[in-house]
Amino acid sequence: MNTKEMILEEALKQFSEKGYDGTSMSDIAAPLGISKAALYKHYKSKQEIFDKIIEESEIKYKDLLEKLSVHYIDNSKKLSKKDLDVYSEISAKGLCENVLTFVRFSMTDEYSKQVRRMLTISQFQSSELGQMYTRRYVEAMLGYDEKLFKQLIKAGVIKEGNPKTLAAMFYAPVIMYMGIWDREPERAKECEKSIKNHVEQFFMMTSNRE
Amino acid sequence: MNTKEMILEEALKQFSEKGYDGTSMSDIAAPLGISKAALYKHYKSKQEIFDKIIEESEIKYKDLLEKLSVHYIDNSKKLSKKDLDVYSEISAKGLCENVLTFVRFSMTDEYSKQVRRMLTISQFQSSELGQMYTRRYVEAMLGYDEKLFKQLIKAGVIKEGNPKTLAAMFYAPVIMYMGIWDREPERAKECEKSIKNHVEQFFMMTSNRE
DNA sequence: GTCTATAGACCGATAGAC
DNA sequence: GTCTATCGGTCTATAGAC
Numbered sequence A, B: 001m002n003t004k005e006m007i008l009e010e011a012l013k014q015f016s017e018k019g020y021d022g023t024s025m026s027d028i029a030a031p032l033g034i035s036k037a038a039l040y041k042h043y044k045s046k047q048e049i050f051d052k053i054i055e056e057s058e059i060k061y062k063d064l065l066e067k068l069s070v071h072y073i074d075n076s077k078k079l080s081k082k083d084l085d086v087y088s089e090i091s092a093k094g095l096c097e098n099v100l101t102f103v104r105f106s107m108t109d110e111y112s113k114q115v116r117r118m119l120t121i122s123q124f125q126s127s128e129l130g131q132m133y134t135r136r137y138v139e140a141m142l143g144y145d146e147k148l149f150k151q152l153i154k155a156g157v158i159k160e161g162n163p164k165t166l167a168a169m170f171y172a173p174v175i176m177y178m179g180i181w182d183r184e185p186e187r188a189k190e191c192e193k194s195i196k197n198h199v200e201q202f203f204m205m206t207s208n209r210e
Numbered sequence C: 001g002t003c004t005a006t007a008g009a010c011c012g013a014t015a016g017a018c
Numbered sequence D: 001g002t003c004t005a006t007c008g009g010t011c012t013a014t015a016g017a018c
Helices: A003-018 A025-032 A036-042 A046-067 A081-088 A092-108 A110-122 A127-154 A163-183 A185-206 B003-018 B025-032 B046-067 B081-087 B092-108 B110-122 B127-154 B163-183 B185-206
Strands: none
Touching: A003 A025, A003 A036, A003 A046, A003 A110, A025 A036, A046 A110, A046 A127, A092 A110, A092 A163, A092 A185, A110 A127, A110 A163, A110 B110, A127 A163, A127 B163, A163 A185, A163 B127, A163 B163, A163 B185, A185 B163, B003 B025, B003 B046, B003 B110, B046 B110, B046 B127, B092 B110, B092 B163, B092 B185, B110 B127, B110 B163, B127 B163, B163 B185
16 A cells, blocks of 8 residues: 555545544654644645545445445436346345345444544534535435335335335434444444344334234 | 623634534634633633533433424333323324424524534544534434334324334434435525425325325 | 754743832 | 743744755
């Protein structure tokens, strides 16, 4: 890995722990064994480092959701042919697994964790960051789940109901437990179990098979 | 209002906007028309100002929940006699109103808003602050709702189900929409409506009257 | 692309006059 | 309880040698 990338990696680590204002250029340079002056040969300011981290994370996050078949930005579009094929026959159990995979990755992957923490403590710094936070950590999954439930209702897999409300009832508790998990890592096991219980019971409650 | 209190008020305002590290003693002093040296006659350090704000907010938040009959710290205790009297005969509609009152106050009251923002961006600064955030903004209402649903199930008002899961499905979406509301105040009306829709549909879905 | 040195501003906190 | 002045330190960022 070259110096330019190592700087972003170290900066992200520290921004996520101490925030933007709590992290100095010297703090970033020291662990890399270079002087802070050297940083300015790669980035013209501290703000540029922060912006680059955000920019890069946006790309990586889209890639991740793409892998999980969650189409993130294009909320206006309908579900793709592929999605319909995959989900029209999916079982509730399969959906649980899908969500749990997403949660486990988000919570254990060091990079995801650092970006989420950094965005959490920076969400009020500008309206752009606030909107990005909402879009990334709330609406991406919520919009997807909404369309999914619409399909599942149509297919008769789950009971009648407003897909948007169902999506919120399904996904909001997942966000909530992930928040506890982030703040109190010692409760990781407990949170994972709560999420598992929640998704299972959600599908028991909404399933048409009684 | 005396100077000591005005300092806390101004500090909270700025901490909630720019964070602890982003706010200097001069920043706090200037709007009050005093020098930063004067601050040190009232508080021995910047950290002490922060701690006092947290301490005071804890008391005020307990008072607020007390008014709403939500007993916050004592999660081990059973619901009080008063609670049982009030809620054993309460209608789903009444419960909706109760939640909406809480939400509207939390989101429009300037002090509540500032404290919540400050805690949100400070939640990773120490494990104590993280725990406080969870306890205050998640578990207080969640634990209360859990007991409440237990009662409502027992009384036959709503359908069978795990009270803890039900509480999460009921309250987590409220937290989620409040988060959007905080980050994007221009969406306030939309969020309020979403919360209203959610609580109404939740009781429609879980009610025993079909 | 790295370093040392430094500019210039600002930081938290203190001393002492009034 | 307020002020001005100041301390010692850190901050972002730059200059210039190698």
